[in-house]
Amino acid sequence: METADFSGYATRNNLRCSDGRIILAGAFDQNNGDVVPLVWQHGHEEPTNVLGHAKLEVRDDGTYCHAFFNATAAGQHAKEMVKHGDVKFLSIWANQLVERVTDAATRAKDVIKGNIREVSLVLGGANPGAYIDNVAIAHGNGEFDTVSDEAYITTGIEIEVGGVLSHADTATETVQDVLDTLNEKQMNAVNYLVSQALLSAGDDSIEHSDTEGDDDTSTEDSGDAEKAEGTVTSEDSEEPGTHTVVPDDADNKDGSDENDESEESDDSEDSEGSESSDDSDAGAGDAVQHNDNQEDNSMTHNVFDQAQGGGGAARTQVHLSHDDVRTIVEDAKNNGSLKRAVENFVTTTGVTVGGQLQHGIENIEYLFPDAKLLENSPQFVSRRMEWVDNVLSSVRKSPFSRIKSVTADITPDEARARGYVKGNLKNEEFFAMSKRETTPQTVYKKQKLDRDDVIDIVDLDVVAWLKAEMKVMLDEELAAAVLTGDGRSSGDDDKIIETKIRPVATDAELYVTTVNVNILDASSSIEELVDAAISHRRYYKGSGTPTFYTTEAVIGQFLTVKDNFGRRLYNTLADIAAVLRVKAVVPVEVMERDDTLVGVMVNLGDYTLGADRGGTATMFDDFDLDYNKLIYLIETRVSGALTLPKSALVFRGMAAGSALLANPEAPAFDEEDSTVTVPTVTNVTYKQDNAAGATLTTGAPVTLDEGETLHVIAIAGANKHFSSSAVDEWDFTGVATA
Secondary structure, eight states, rough: OOOOEEEEEEETOOHHHHHHEOOOOOTGGTTOEEEEEEEEEOOOSSGGEEEEEEEEEETTTTTEEEEEEEHHHHHHHHHHHHHHHHHEEEEEEEEEEEEEEEEEETTEEEEEEEEEEEEEEEESSSSTTEEEEEEEEOOOOOOOOOOOOOOOEEBBBBBOOOOOOOOOSSSSOOOOOHHSSHHHHHHHHHHHHHHHHHHTTTTTTTOOOTTTTOOHHHHHHHHHHHHHTTOOOOOOOSTTTTEEEEEEEOOTTOOOOOHHHHHHHHHHHHHHHHHHHHHHHHHHTTTTOOSSSSOOOOSSSTTOOBBBSSTTTOOOEEEEEHHHHHHHHHHHHHHOOHHHHHHHHHHTTEETTTEEEESSOOGGGGSOOOOOOOSOOOOOOOOHHHHHHHHHHHHESSSSSEEEEEEEESSSGGGSSSOOOOOOOOOOOEEEEEEEEEEEEEEEEEEEEEEEHHOOOOOOOOHHHHHHHHHHHHHHHHHHHHHTTOOTTTOOOTTTOOOTTGGGGGGTTTEEEEEEEESSSTTTTTTTHHHOOOOOOOOGGSSSOEEEEEEEEHHHHHHOBBBBBOOOOOOOOOHHHHTTOOOEEEEOOOGGGGGTTTEEEEOOEEEEOOOOOOOOOEEEEEEEEETEEEEEEEEEEEEEEEOOOOOOEEEEOOTTEEOOOOOOOOOEEEETTEEEEEEOTTEEEEEEESSTTTTTTTTSOOOOTHHHOEEEEEEEEETTTTBBBGGGGGEOOOOOOO
């Protein structure tokens, strides 16, 4: 059979590729034995992109290929790149794919069946297991098919190159690609295991260095030296083909003479003089050399020995057959890691220690590499922050920190234009004016570090990392203050005062309409929120289309509601936005601080954040000489408020046991004598000015002077709520009487 220029896995089963595909076992069974083109980077534009051909072999763990380069300039150039390890990755182009979608959001798929049309050398591997593990210098030819309906599987994940590198014009090399990944301690362990296994198997192919003397003499001396030192023996192994590592201090502890022949051999060696003993030692050391250039990597301590006590206590024997070592090396060739090969051998096969099967090696972690930090800096455990940028980028920015808004309410009937009848008195129009001012407050974040710690942390720019955290947390606090408030109690010294940065969720009724919905009890449905949003949208007077800010819990109720046939009514956030008539639905984690807050519907373009020059967010650095502390401060001085009346709808859930009342009946106003009379309604109390004002009754009408205004508010009874705050207040102004 012609020798392939290189071989390797074109794809591995059950590994996720960069495009989300997972190739299942058996997907390419029909390609077993097929010959397909070998190309460069899946290029189809030029004939020179065809480098040769590849013969496919379906294995249990993937599709293997044996590749042959053409004698063309491009083919020979590619051969040199593979030979020198410049290109290590393979990719496939397959069509006629039968796939199963496993995750609609990420478009992840399982490939159940397909037809490989080409194998390509690529700079980045498609499948994490697709790499070249066998390279040889040979020649081949192939063919090229152009097939439509193509599907490339490509990625940039680099895989360690493992296996035996064979060249047509050179002798077989060792598993250097694997061994190059080991440190000195690991290298010593591997060399010791391999050399001892070869000695115990009586491998005649072991080469000796040029410094050795006669082959027969050195072999005999080596055997004598081994027995004299009590280090290695193969004749007394418990089973054929097994080598036994016998510690130097494994003497007979009970004083009995069980090995007279060994002692006689020792005596005969002593009688020959010290020079013969030295030669034996040299022969034993040289016997484990594989070529003229390999250094002596023998170890004074076997990594598989386990001491049975301190001091001179005997160590137990460890048995590893030649086949065991071959199994470990073959596994290392396949998976590209000797460490994993040793772990697999111990886990699945075990090693014999003191006649017992042990599935573990004492202190095996000494052979493992140090753990590596996946990221350049520690990851923050924080709330979701996507909404923060949405809020801060949506609000209106003002270069002045003192915000004033003046409004005139022209909705009452008294402000309407009137028809004139000749001879009647013309009445003046009345409407109320209101003014609101908002002044700034400083919001800050402060941190400090010991300078010694900053110097000692060399793998991370801890100052930059800390400053980034401070900026993120300041932005979150500002966004929360705008939308819901900071959640601290009014007596907390750290509270962001709600008359400085006014939260939309708790703003005055002139600017916000509160809508009560009954969705907190077990018998309620999220459709009640939909109905409330639709029916109360008429009270939204803000500009443009609002955004609905809510919690993940409320979004979850939307996405889990189904019709009578089990079909989901809302599949995406866009579906929710459409039914609520909003621009977008944005989840806000800090809204969970308020159990009754369901959502806020607002266009934050109607909200103004004001900051004078110098009041914008600024970072300050300082150093405390007395305590060797680096101090960092970021602060801003801003004010914030809604500036457009009735520009937000705030939805609140009622507590358990609460009930909605019908909209309260409005008081009657007699324009002839400017008299206001409140009705009598069960569970409703009418107050003057506000909830703490004087109670109004039906039997005591209020007469207003010309231009005098009376504000009346309806108060629901205990555990009762009106549908919204837009239907529970009225203003009346006295008119001129004839």
